[in-house]
Amino acid sequence: MATIYDIAKRTGYSPATVSKAFNHYSDISRKTRDHILNTAREMGYLPNTQARALTTKRSWTIGLLFLEKTGVGLRHPFFGGVLEGFKQTAATAGYDLLFLSKDIGGKANSYLEHGKMRGVDGVAVLMYDAMDADYAELLRGDLPCVVLDSDTEAAVTLASDNAAGSRQAIDYLYGLGHRKIAHIAGGRGTFAGTKRREGFEQGVSEHGLELRPEWVVEAHFDYSVESGYRAMEELLRAEERPTAVFAAGDNLAVGAIQAAQAAGLHVPDDISVIGYDDIELARYLTPSLTTVRQDMAGLGARAAQLLIHAIENGGSKEAVIHPVELVVRQSCREPNRG
Amino acid sequence: MATIYDIAKRTGYSPATVSKAFNHYSDISRKTRDHILNTAREMGYLPNTQARALTTKRSWTIGLLFLEKTGVGLRHPFFGGVLEGFKQTAATAGYDLLFLSKDIGGKANSYLEHGKMRGVDGVAVLMYDAMDADYAELLRGDLPCVVLDSDTEAAVTLASDNAAGSRQAIDYLYGLGHRKIAHIAGGRGTFAGTKRREGFEQGVSEHGLELRPEWVVEAHFDYSVESGYRAMEELLRAEERPTAVFAAGDNLAVGAIQAAQAAGLHVPDDISVIGYDDIELARYLTPSLTTVRQDMAGLGARAAQLLIHAIENGGSKEAVIHPVELVVRQSCREPNRG
DNA sequence: GTGAAAGCGCTAACAG
DNA sequence: CTGTTAGCGCTTTCAC
Numbered sequence: 020m021a022t023i024y025d026i027a028k029r030t031g032y033s034p035a036t037v038s039k040a041f042n043h044y045s046d047i048s049r050k051t052r053d054h055i056l057n058t059a060r061e062m063g064y065l066p067n068t069q070a071r072a073l074t075t076k077r078s079w080t081i082g083l084l085f086l087e088k089t090g091v092g093l094r095h096p097f098f099g100g101v102l103e104g105f106k107q108t109a110a111t112a113g114y115d116l117l118f119l120s121k122d123i124g125g126k127a128n129s130y131l132e133h134g135k136m137r138g139v140d141g142v143a144v145l146m147y148d149a150m151d152a153d154y155a156e157l158l159r160g161d162l163p164c165v166v167l168d169s170d171t172e173a174a175v176t177l178a179s180d181n182a183a184g185s186r187q188a189i190d191y192l193y194g195l196g197h198r199k200i201a202h203i204a205g206g207r208g209t210f211a212g213t214k215r216r217e218g219f220e221q222g223v224s225e226h227g228l229e230l231r232p233e234w235v236v237e238a239h240f241d242y243s244v245e246s247g248y249r250a251m252e253e254l255l256r257a258e259e260r261p262t263a264v265f266a267a268g269d270n271l272a273v274g275a276i277q278a279a280q281a282a283g284l285h286v287p288d289d290i291s292v293i294g295y296d297d298i299e300l301a302r303y304l305t306p307s308l309t310t311v312r313q314d315m316a317g318l319g320a321r322a323a324q325l326l327i328h329a330i331e332n333g334g335s336k337e338a339v340i341h342p343v344e345l346v347v348r349q350s351c352r353e354p355n356r357g
Numbered sequence: 358m359a360t361i362y363d364i365a366k367r368t369g370y371s372p373a374t375v376s377k378a379f380n381h382y383s384d385i386s387r388k389t390r391d392h393i394l395n396t397a398r399e400m401g402y403l404p405n406t407q408a409r410a411l412t413t414k415r416s417w418t419i420g421l422l423f424l425e426k427t428g429v430g431l432r433h434p435f436f437g438g439v440l441e442g443f444k445q446t447a448a449t450a451g452y453d454l455l456f457l458s459k460d461i462g463g464k465a466n467s468y469l470e471h472g473k474m475r476g477v478d479g480v481a482v483l484m485y486d487a488m489d490a491d492y493a494e495l496l497r498g499d500l501p502c503v504v505l506d507s508d509t510e511a512a513v514t515l516a517s518d519n520a521a522g523s524r525q526a527i528d529y530l531y532g533l534g535h536r537k538i539a540h541i542a543g544g545r546g547t548f549a550g551t552k553r554r555e556g557f558e559q560g561v562s563e564h565g566l567e568l569r570p571e572w573v574v575e576a577h578f579d580y581s582v583e584s585g586y587r588a589m590e591e592l593l594r595a596e597e598r599p600t601a602v603f604a605a606g607d608n609l610a611v612g613a614i615q616a617a618q619a620a621g622l623h624v625p626d627d628i629s630v631i632g633y634d635d636i637e638l639a640r641y642l643t644p645s646l647t648t649v650r651q652d653m654a655g656l657g658a659r660a661a662q663l664l665i666h667a668i669e670n671g672g673s674k675e676a677v678i679h680p681v682e683l684v685v686r687q688s689c690r691e692p693n694r695g
Numbered sequence: 696g697t698g699a700a701a702g703c704g705c706t707a708a709c710a711g
Numbered sequence: 712c713t714g715t716t717a718g719c720g721c722t723t724t725c726a727c
Contacts, residue, residue, distance in 0.1 A: 135403050405719090411719090412722045672719090
């Protein structure tokens with residue numbers, strides 16, 4: 020691999036001048052620059068980012084944090100969408116993405132250590148476990164961070180408008196005539212889950228509806244179809260059956276619908292179900308799923324912007340809210356007047 | 358950040374000795390090593406991987422290649438699963454994962470350039486576009502590569518047993534009594550799609566079944582639900598309607614079922630549908646989807662092993678086949694004898 | 696067992 | 712405008 024020394028030798032300039040040519044320094048003649056750049060191209064020169072990072076203390080790398088528990092993170096369509104948006108925006112700004120783990124071949128022992136060893140410029144926490152001490156350590160550290168769906172004050176924060184989304188869902192169900200509304204919650208320890216539950220409770224109480232404890236069941240925190248299925252089974256054991264269910268995620272809603280059908284109920288005739296996310300499949304289910312759409316790619320892109328801004332300009336630890344949108348399809352209808 | 362010089366100063370040893378202590382050199386006394394390691398820990402020392410990579414020419418980084426077209430790669434549950442398995446295995450072996458793009462802030466112009474600039478030790482091609490010249494350039498380059506679902510001879514290759522999977526699907530349908538079997542293919546330019554189509558054709562002809570051209574429709578290469586929907590619409594316009602459809606992906610199958618239902622058909626009573634992948638949702642659909650299961654996490658893990666082996670031992674460009682498994686659920690039944 | 700010295704490829708003052 | 716020098720943090724001969 021050619022180095023700037025090779026180019027220097029070939030062009031007759033010094034390595035320093037060659038370096039300047041690549042870094043768009045102004046104090047270099049246009050002619051010299053072109054000459055250098057051209058021969059660099061001829062020689063197939065590629066800058067060595069490691070060497071550059073060593074002196075500049077800037078790696079142009081962003082660390083990515085996902086929950087490491089199996090089946091939770093990358094497998095979920097929501098995070099796939101977010102990651103895609105994030106990656107796109109980061110790449111355009113010149114940043115590469117590197118996954119952070121706490122145990123990388125036994126070398127690093129925490130996310131923070133891993134990030135520092137690798138010299139990442141910042142880290143994006145796309146999914147976290149609030150119970151995880153390593154996550155807290157990371158936020159305490161001095162790396163710029165953006166955290167998705169969190170309310171930490173230790174970092175820039177980006178959340179989808181969980182409260183408003185839940186409210187819209189409840190308002191919609193209420194508008195259809197539902198008075199017995201249940202909730203499949205996203206699991207404690209999940210910021211989004213908590214916010215959506217709060218939104219649910221608030222909506223229900225503002226409409227003066229009854230809020231039965233047995234109408235709120237907590238799914239496992241993985242937002243999986245299976246968790247939704249189980250939660251719905253539990254819901255259906257309630258003394259009085261709700262006429263509508265607001266699930267804190269589309270996967271949960273899918274499981275819920277499945278469980279309802281397995282119990283001999285028809286959705287939406289016997290029970291309405293509304294989800295949250297708007298995953299690709301939502302529109303193709305039977306019945307197609309009414310849900311609160313999160314702009315996944317947009318969230319990812321915004322997260323990347325926020326992090327990059329924090330990296331490049333420092334700046335405050337703001338908390339940004341990203342809007343959501345109710346998507347009406349066919350899994351809800353007016354309740355049975357039976 | 359503490360460096361080995363700081364540790365050297367503090368312990369009284371030289372930087373060279375400190376370095377040796379970390380790298381498990383044998384010519385260093387146990388006592389010295391422990392002393393160095395302990396004070397390193399006290400000082401919160403973390404090795405700088407960039408500096409190390411600069412001298413060793415080894416970054417312990419693997420480049421990851423996904424199709425960059427929106428909505429195709431990361432969003433697909435199959436790749437989420439594969440990536441998860443890959444990540445896990447790579448991390449255990451001490452490798453970090455970095456996404457490769459062809460245009461990183463206008464600096465690199467191809468995957469190969471990007472990988473070389475970053476000094477990755479190898480690259481995993483998890484999804485590719487055979488038409489993409491940059492992909493070909495990458496394989497021609499001197500970086501160790503593993504390619505998923507490909508038959509290139511320029512790299513280690515790992516494919517799920519597409520032929521056998523398709524055969525199992527066809528055999529199963531035949532066994533149920535189907536004689537008019539259609540195929541929604543995964544799109545030209547996709548190795549897996551091609552193999553599955555071949556498996557289909559072979560199975561059909563070996564059973565002596567009619568192979569009508571209008572019973573094979575090519576979906577868009579993105580394996581999306583929408584593509585499946587469109588393909589099924591086309592299939593249903595055929596002069597004679599098939600009694601069963603083998604779709605080259607679960608997403609395609611979901612779309613196909615949806616389209617069938619929209620056309621007033623009942624699955625599986627009027628038409629059977631079988632998929633390929635076994636995504637999480639498959640079991641929760643109505644009807645639950647009979648499909649050919651790919652071991653996503655296993656594929657990812659195996660891909661990582663193969664690549665790491667190639668990196669560390671060089672070795673031949675073998676082609677590995679990963680087994681699949683038919684999962685019978687409720688989207689297929691014996692054809693209507695009407 | 697240990698250390699001195701050189702070098703990986705690049706950038707950042709500072710001179711000229 | 713261009714070049715000299717020093718150094719980023721680490722590893723690697725090769726002496727001792």
